[in-house]
Amino acid sequence: MVSIVKQIKFYMDDQTEEIIIHKLRTSGSVFAEEEAQLLISEAPTLDDLMKMVEMRTEGIPLEHVIGYTEFCGLRIKIDSEVFVPRKRTEFLVRQAETLTCLGDIVVDMCCGSGAVGAALAATLGRVALYSVDLDPAAVSCAGGNITAFGGHVFQGDLYTALPQSLLGRVNIVVANAPYVPTEAIKLLPREARLYEPILALDGGKDGLDLQRMIAKEAPLWLAPGGHLLLETSEQQAYQTFEIFSSMGLIPKVARNDELDATVIIGTKSGI
Known part of the structure; x- marks a missing residue:
């Protein structure tokens, strides 16, 4: 019928x-x-x-065909040149929610469509949201998704894109940075390999290049007691944990088997 x-x-x-x-x-x-x-x-x-x-x-991703995806209860606009946020990344958002307070300064690093930052702002209400990505297509897309929440989006290379006034004041840095090893890109599903930006997939030789860069600078930008949260794979969790520890962050692992989602949370000492 x-x-x-x-x-x-x-x-x-x-x-x-x-x-x-x-x-x-x-x-x-x-x-x-x-x-x-x-x-x-x-x-x-x-x-x-x-x-x-x-x-x-x-083979074009369904989200690119229809122009949006559902993420944490939000309709997130997805342009054809932008990475599609996965269901497992909702776990990253939920972990960040438990650590974020009203009025906190939140940085969504490697923001892509801006879905993570938008979901946090939608749930928590008033936060000072700063989203960053190197890809101009992602920055344009993210702008459309976070503007309604009063967020700001910057194009540039990780922390260099942020206002210097945020040094030592950020409460939460959250990132779904690329963590696929370069040689493993060819093993990804066809629609990801062919139609999603390589910049959003390739994490370098061991998949952890971006994680190292983000963790290295995090202590400079985080306020005392602030947190860095990175999505990673279950197989890479120990290495990411060690990266956090080597940068002076106090790390812990959060895992959700149902979503096959792993998040490493690093806390800057409050002293």
Whole structure:
């Protein structure tokens, strides 16, 4: 039966919908029925729908096709050149929420779409949010996602992009920095390899280059008792833990098996 949504926008019979589902399933979609319904709901015309289906069957990430993703209950705008935040990164947000207070200064490093910072600001209310990314496409996308929360976005290389007035005053630095080893990029799913920015995936030879850089400078920017939170893999957790410790941060590991999510939290001494 044709849904109410489809009746309002355009007429499409059940046979056409089955063809779409078949196309998606044949191209490798595990959730072909759900993706078909989402594409149908987002397409303004039947012609647009068929173009979107073709994009998806070519391997373009669903979020790039429809232009957004759901993250921590928010609709986050996703441009075609920007990394798509994963469900597991919601665990990073939840860990940061437990450590953040109203009015805190929060830095979202390697912010991509700005999803992490936006989710924190949406939950906590008034925080001073500063988002940073090297990629101009990410900065543009993040700006659209965090403006409603009073956030500021800067383009540049990690901490060098931040106002110097924040030195020693930041309460939370949170980052989903790239942590895939360079040689492992070729093992990623096709849609990630081909359609997501390499800058957001490649963490260097062992995957930890960006983590080292972020952790090295964190003690200079964090206020006493402030926290650095980095997403990492379960396999890299010990190395990330050691990186934090070597930089003078007091580290601990947080793990969520259901989401396959690992976060290392480093605290600057309050002394």
